[in-house]
Amino acid sequence: MNEIPWWKKSVVYQVYPKSFNDSNGDGVGDLNGISEKLDYLADLGVDVLWLNPIYRSPQVDNGYDISNYRDVEPQLGTMADFEHLLQAAHDRHLKIILDLVVNHTSDQHPWFKAAKSSVSDPHHDYYIWKKPVDDHEPNNWGSSFGGSAWEYKKDLGEYYLHLFAKQQPDLNWENPKVRQEVYDLMRFWLDKGVDGFRMDVISLISKDPAYPDGPLIQGKAYGSYYAGAANGPKVHDYLQEMHEQVLSHYNIMTVGETPHTTAQQAQLYTAADRHELDMVFHFDHMHLDYGQYGKFSTNRFKLVDLKEVLARWENTLAQVDGWNSLYWSNHDQPRPVTRFGDEGQYRIRSAKMLGTVLHMLQGTPYIFEGEELGLKNVHFDQLSDYNDLETKNIFKELTQQHHESPEAAMKAIYLHSRDNARTPMPWDGSEKGGFTTGQPWLGLNPDHKDINAAEDLADSDGVYHYYQHLIKLRHEEPLITTGVFELLAPDDPNLFIYLRKGEHETLLVAGNFSSEERTWSVPDDLQAKDVDVLIRNSEISDSLEKTLTLPPFGAVVYKLQ
Incomplete structure (x- = not known):
């Protein structure tokens, strides 16, 4: 019998570096702050740390706009700090995977600066450029962050594509030079000893060459790009090439973020004999409470629907010896006890229940920082307390376009703002929660005086100790894997x-x-x-x-x- 890959028996802990632990008092979490807390993570029993992007970035989209893939964002530390963290983690038998963001770069990346300088510059073809059609955008695609997905450069007479912010131009994966650049930067980190990658929106790297219009989205001026950008015609060719040239040469794990991908399509990404990715993140269970205003609706999920989604993914991937990623939350999603459990009387018990039913499924479980403490959503009093751009935009949209009351808009934000996950980690009940000695970049959850790591660890019946037990079971009980x-x-x-x-x-x-x-x-x-x-x-x-x-x-x- 073949040996079971290490990542099938592992539990991953996601660290959002800005919010985890600040070592130098500037109010922003950093790499040395993570190093300081490695014993906490090792004691929890997790196997792998996934770090959200740590690369040099103008921070238009919290580090997902990268201007230098081979350097560390100065706010987070230096390359020496990262190398120290990697070694200290390995010394504790903890692996580290990095976020690989290669659907797009920052517009401050040297490639794009050269690309926009001239249509004849060799880097111009590193990105996706189109001539106007009838003096308008090449198609009706809208950006994930609102507005058109096309930005016009008057001096070039061309539009470039950005599925996300206009400061995040999409790379042209059709160009073999781009693919080689990506494989080179992956080797750069793998040769340092990192243990794999979480691949951001990897299902979007191959676009339909016809660039068809997408279906119009209700209440929006632009259409969806997913019909022409998700699971495109060459995405599997690219991933198989990546596997052959890079991934197969290292004993690592890979997980792809694959928005708008069905369980059936995920078979192609994860089937063991296709040599692409080890597993993918899907969003089907994250969409169950969407409604009139998309994610910013106030619906409650229905358990029957949740069970159907999770069972479908379990059964469909099992057909091809594929593998699931198991998660309740991440840096973009609300806290599980608020969304799926009970943030009041039964906060602790529902946090444990959610952990139990997730960790016993077949797949690799992901714990987002603070989930092991049963943290809940934050209720800031005013919009100005929030940092997230999406949150500020939706308040304006709900109140001005849809004429909802400010109270109704804030209720939706309490339920679904990305800042629910991003409030700094509460290590203790002190004024700044033991997170920083300075001014935190985002306010702590006001309940941190009662709900924090020190309080929970002191309780032998707390959520942290329960999660320790769950993780230990995964390591000791083969049935949980097989x-x-x-x-x-x-x-x-x-x-x-x-x-x-x-x-x-x-x-x-x-x-x-x-x-x-x-x-x-x-x-x-x-x-x-x-x-x-x-x-x-x-x-x-x-x-x-x-x-x-x-x-x-x-x-x-x-x-x-």
Whole structure:
């Protein structure tokens, strides 16, 4: 039997460097700050740290606009600081993966400065340029951040494409020189010893050469670019080339961010015999509470829909020996206890329940910083307290275009602003939360005096210690990696129950997503088995009889033999 790759047995911890820990008092988290907290992460038991972009950047989009791929953003430290962090992490058996952002660069990158200087400059073809069509943009594509995805350069008589901010021009992957530049910069970091990459919007690197108009988005002047940019005709050729030339030469892990990709399409990215990526991030479960105003709606997800999405991804990727990325949140998403659990009376218990049902699925779990403490969304009093550009724009859009009240707009922001995830990590209950001695770049969550790492670690029944147990189980129980997934009670609106089946043993995983006690009739073939309780977050029976009773937000994992 082939040896199981290390990343299938790993748990990844995502660090948002600006918000994790500030070592020099300038109010911004940094690389040395991460180094100071490595023992905290090693004690938690995680295997891999994923760092959001650390490269030199004008910071128009929080580091996702890169002006130098081979240098470190001075706010975060120096290359020597990174090399120290990498060595210190490896000394603690922690691996590090970096964010690879190669759909676009910053407009301050030397390539783009040369590209816009002249149509005859060799770097011009590093980006995507088009002549006007009827004195207008080449097509109707809109940018992710609003407005057109095309920016006109009058002196060149051409538009360049930017699927994100206008300061983030898209690279032309059709140009083999661009691809070689990317592979070179990947080798630069891999040769330093980094352990892999999370690849930003990697499903967008191949555009439909016809550049067709996209369907108009409700309430917007521009159309969606996804029809012509997501999962384009050559994306798999490019990734297979990348794998052959770079990835296959290192013992690393790769995870691709693949917006607007179905489970069926994800088979192509992740099937073991296709030699592309190890796993991808999908967004199907992140869209379940979208509504009239997209993500800034105030809908609550429905558990039946959530189970259907997660089961579909489990089953579809298993067909091709693909692999799942398991996550509740990241730097762009709200806090899980607020979104999927209960941020009030049952905050701690629902944080543990969410961890349980996610970590027992087949795939590699990702913990976003603070999730292991059960952090919840922030309720800042005024819009000026928020830093995120998207948040400020949506307030204006909701109040001015859609004539919603400021109170209604703020309610949507409380639920979905990206700053919910980006508030500085609360290490203790002091005024600045132990994050910095200076003025934090973004305010701490006002509840940090009560909800912080020091408080939670001091509680033997806290979320951190529960996560330690979850991670330990993944390392010790092979069934969590290899067991076949089977969803039970798919139509139950409150309970998430599934099996992980092996040859001689089975795991039964059950979580209650409601604030009331719920019961479930145990199928005959699961009753009267030898049962061990691997983990539970509350008083739940040791044995599996005819009825399983789960308290509000209760969770349990039974091992059946």
